[in-house]
Amino acid sequence: MDIDAFVSAHKPTWDRLETLVRHRGSLSGPEVDEMVDLYQRVATHLSIVRSGSDQLLVGRLSALVARARSAVTGTHTPAWREFIRFFAVSFPVVAYRARWWWAVTAALFLVVSTVVGAWVARNPDVQAAIAGPEQIKQLVEHDFADYYSEHPAAGFAGQVWLNNAWVSMQVIATSVLLGIPIPYILWENAANVGVAGGLMASRDRLDIFFGLITPHGLLELTAVFLAAAVGMRLGWAAIDPGPRKRTEALAEQGRAVVSVALGLVVVLLVSGLIEAMVTPSPLPTWARVGIGVIAEGAFLAYVVIFGRRASRANETGDLERAPDVAPSN
Structure with missing residues (x-):
């Protein structure tokens, strides 16, 4: 797989998800739906690049997916x-x-x-x-x-x-x-x-x-x-x-x-x-x-x-x- 081509094709998706996660407290209904959709897509991207050798990209996507998962599923309310x-x-x-x-x-x-x-x-x-x-x-x-x-x-x-x-x-x-x-x-x-x-x-x-x-x-x-x-x-x-x-x-x-x-x-x-x-x-x-x-x-x-x-x-x-x-x- 051509990593450079893969990054070039999907970077806008990653950047958009990062923006939505950063502003998750003020998202509209459609933006929340978009964040869920992008989270699922980026999780798929992560599973693809894990088989490659670019550990920096794997680390970046892993962190993004973890943050998006937290935003999508919500954090546990303290007791x-x-x-x-x-x-x-x-x-x-x-x-x-x-x-x-x-x-x-x-x-x-x-x-x-x-x-x-x-x-x-x-x-x-x-x-x-x-x-x-x-x-x-x-x-x-x-x-x-x-x-x-x-x-x-x-x-x-x-x-x-x-x-x-x-x-x-x-x-x-x-x-x-x-x-x-x-x-x-x-x-x-x-x-x-x-x-x-x-x-x-x-x-x-x-x-x-x-x-x-x-x-x-x-x-x-x-x-x-x-x-x-x-x-x-x-x-x-x-x-x-x-x-x-x-x-x-x-x-x-x-x-x-x-x-x-x-x-x-x-x-x-x-x-x-x-x-x-x-x-x-x-x-x-x-x-x-x-x-x-x-x-x-x-x-x-x-x-x-x-x-x-x-x-x-x-x-x-x-x-x-x-x-x-x-x-x-």
């Missing part, structure tokens, strides 16, 4: 960038997009808890069916408050975190059943909260009930509501997938459920720390409740600010290259 993107975009935008499901879930939970609590508080027969007078007295005067202070804070925080995570993971796990069991799980938890509140109210201890449950309960229940919201949205995606194929809608919402599950690990950790260290602390009630309100407000502000910004940028929180979505023009 720290993925971490930042998850908490700045993926998690908050998924939570923000589920905000109406989230709000309705919270409202229904509170209605059920209030109705059950009022029913228990006003009916001695219902209280008697739940427990005997001595048992209720023990619960109201000792057990309810002692629960938060009978264990060392560090160990209790871990125990609470695992318990809260278990409840939320139950809700999330039922997403594979299209969220059908989620209303029952929420009903069960709402009824338990209502029964406890009703028994405390029947003995004029409602101030203690709210003073102990509010600091950590705001954030804890918010996490459960969010998990339930995205789980039920998954079920709704099977009924109404919108303009997409049902499989694509389910896959996207399934990945959203996973994003929420990962994000709630941190939220529930904060809730567990508050329950272990703030709820049983000697701080006045207003201070303990205030800490809970601040934590809740900070989380909601985080979701609204970051989630709305990401939503306006047309982010969905989904994978940037989801395997089940075919690109189209």
